[in-house]
Amino acid sequence: MGIFDWSLGQFLKEAASSSPTPGGGSVAALTGALAASMAAMVANLTLGKEKFQEVAPDMERIRREAEETLEAMGKLMEADMEAFNTYMEALRLPKNTPEEKSFRQQKMQEALRRATEVPLEIAGRCFKVLELALEAARKGNEMAVSDAGVAGHLAWAALQAALLNVDINLPYFKDEELAAQFRAQRENLMEKGREVWERVVTAVQEKMIK
Amino acid sequence: MGIFDWSLGQFLKEAASSSPTPGGGSVAALTGALAASMAAMVANLTLGKEKFQEVAPDMERIRREAEETLEAMGKLMEADMEAFNTYMEALRLPKNTPEEKSFRQQKMQEALRRATEVPLEIAGRCFKVLELALEAARKGNEMAVSDAGVAGHLAWAALQAALLNVDINLPYFKDEELAAQFRAQRENLMEKGREVWERVVTAVQEKMIK
Numbered sequence: 508m509g510i511f512d513w514s515l516g517q518f519l520k521e522a523a524s525s526s527p528t529p530g531g532g533s534v535a536a537l538t539g540a541l542a543a544s545m546a547a548m549v550a551n552l553t554l555g556k557e558k559f560q561e562v563a564p565d566m567e568r569i570r571r572e573a574e575e576t577l578e579a580m581g582k583l584m585e586a587d588m589e590a591f592n593t594y595m596e597a598l599r600l601p602k603n604t605p606e607e608k609s610f611r612q613q614k615m616q617e618a619l620r621r622a623t624e625v626p627l628e629i630a631g632r633c634f635k636v637l638e639l640a641l642e643a644a645r646k647g648n649e650m651a652v653s654d655a656g657v658a659g660h661l662a663w664a665a666l667q668a669a670l671l672n673v674d675i676n677l678p679y680f681k682d683e684e685l686a687a688q689f690r691a692q693r694e695n696l697m698e699k700g701r702e703v704w705e706r707v708v709t710a711v712q713e714k715m716i717k
Numbered sequence: 718m719g720i721f722d723w724s725l726g727q728f729l730k731e732a733a734s735s736s737p738t739p740g741g742g743s744v745a746a747l748t749g750a751l752a753a754s755m756a757a758m759v760a761n762l763t764l765g766k767e768k769f770q771e772v773a774p775d776m777e778r779i780r781r782e783a784e785e786t787l788e789a790m791g792k793l794m795e796a797d798m799e800a801f802n803t804y805m806e807a808l809r810l811p812k813n814t815p816e817e818k819s820f821r822q823q824k825m826q827e828a829l830r831r832a833t834e835v836p837l838e839i840a841g842r843c844f845k846v847l848e849l850a851l852e853a854a855r856k857g858n859e860m861a862v863s864d865a866g867v868a869g870h871l872a873w874a875a876l877q878a879a880l881l882n883v884d885i886n887l888p889y890f891k892d893e894e895l896a897a898q899f900r901a902q903r904e905n906l907m908e909k910g911r912e913v914w915e916r917v918v919t920a921v922q923e924k925m926i927k
Contacts, residue, residue: 515728515747516721519787522754525761531867534751537725538871541744544732551735577729653885657741657878661748664874668867671921675863678926711881716888 510584527595532587532626535668539633540580542661545654546636547573549643552651562646569639569647576632576639583632586625587672594618612681619676623689626672630696633666637703644710652714659707666700720794737805742797742836745878749843750790752871755864756846757783759853762861772856779849779857786842786849793842796835797882804828822891829886833899836882840906843876847913854920862924869917876910 510518510533518537522529529537550570553559559566597614601607640662644655673693680686720728720743728747732739760780763769769776807824811817850872854865883903890896 509726511726511729512724514722514724515750516719516791518725519721519750519754522751523757523761523784523787525758525764530758531755531864534755534867534871538748538751538874540725540729541732541748544729545741545744547733548735548740551733554735574733577733581726653881654741656881657744660874660878660881661744664748664870668870671863671866671870674925715884 509581510588511581528588528591529584530587530591530672531668532591532622532629532672533584535626535633535665535672536580536584536587536629538661538665538668539629539636540577540584542633542636542640542658542665543573543577543580545658545661546639546643547577549647549651549655549658552654553643553646553648556648559648565642565646569643572635573639576635579632580629583625583629587622587629590618590622590625594622616681619679620685623673623676623680626669627689627692627696630666630669630673630693630700633662633669634696634700634703636662637666637700637707641703641707641710644707644714649714649716652711656707656711659704659711663700663704663707666696670697719791720798721791738798738801739794740797740801740882741878742801742832742839742882743794745836745843745875745882746790746794746797746839748871748875748878749839749846750787750794752843752846752850752868752875753783753787753790755868755871756849756853757787759857759861759865759868762864763853763856763858766858769856769858775852775856779853782845783849786845789842790839793835793839797832797839800828800832800835804832826891829889830895833883833886833890836879837899837902837906840876840879840883840903840910843872843879844906844910844913846872847876847910847917851913851917851920854917854924859924859926862921866917866921869914869921873910873914873917876906880907 547570550566553566597618600611602611640655640658644652670693677686757780760776763776807828810821812821850865850868880903887896
């Protein structure tokens with residue numbers, strides 16, 4: 508059973524509980540998926556209308572890319588939970604001898620790397636959704652422009668939420684070069700994300716009927 | 718069957734489709750519920766730990782209020798879909814005679830009012846979640862501070878997303894006094910929301926291990 512088979516109630520209950528998964532990373536990915544669903548909806552509410560015939564190829568692409576992103580977010584939710592569980596397993600390894608200590612340390616560092624790569628990928632996918640939201644706001648049916656705005660707000664929040672799950676890991680990296688690489692990716696996504704989000708807000712405001 | 722019985726996949730698929738519900742308002746409410754689940758998780762990860770005994774009553778309250786908010790969001794998701802459907806029904810009423818036109822107009826205005834009150838209530842609940850996120854970030858277990866941050870980002874995005882669903886309705890109000898009232902509520906929530914969100918971001922940054 509995949510994560511998308513869970514009921515909303517079950518997911519919310521597990522997220523609220525003290526069990527560590529699903530945690531912030533998975534919740535960020537689900538929010539990114541909700542944002543993608545809104546971008547797809549704008550495309551669907553634009554397609555098939557004569558008035559918007561010219562942008563039909565763009566809308567077909569937005570819909571396809573939004574649906575792909577939505578599916579990818581499901582996989583990333585599962586990957587985030589798995590990464591966390593792997594880290595917890597490493598944490599529980601024995602540490603009685605120097606060899607055991609060293610092996611445990613290595614496993615923890617590997618798990619930490621994975622637990623950082625996954626939210627970075629979630630944030631990258633959220634950036635993609637921001638771009639789709641911007642295009643949907645600019646070219647899509649103005650009757651659905653608020654939904655493009657919802658996609659933008661949610662994708663930007665999910666991007667920032669995912670990056671918090673990068674931030675909490677970085678201080679624990681032994682490999683400082685790797686940490687610096689991840690930090691640079693983080694900064695880049697944050698900066699680009701803010702830019703596109705601001706453009707979405709402007710595009711939505713300009714297009715909304717006053 | 719309530720909305721929380723839907724699977725994640727089913728909800729995302731329906732949201733992405735051209736069927737008008739669930740739309741932006743319901744998606745905003747679900748995001749608010751996800752934010753509430755994260756505030757509850759921070760409380761759950763703080764309770765029962767000796768180090769945090771002093772804040773246990775606060776954490777009990779945060780958990781209870783977050784869970785109440787989460788349940789309320791489910792009801793608001795359903796109310797949002799119902800309000801939209803009522804508006805669509807009014808839109809389809811006959812308009813052949815002056816009497817029919819006047820009756821249709823009245824029904825549309827009533828539906829519009831409901832379709833504006835519901836997202837305003839969603840935004841108000843999101844503001845509550847922002848306050849819970851702030852308290853969780855400040856007083857909760859620092860190991861879960863990123864989750865308090867996730868709660869803050871998601872609640873702020875959901876608040877703004879809900880208010881977009883107010884904005885799209887306001888130009889269609891015949892009763893300008895009522896529109897002005899709703900606009901004032903909207904401005905107030907936006908302003909207060911931004912303030913608390915900024916405090917959450919600061920609290921999370923200060924508490925996160927560097």
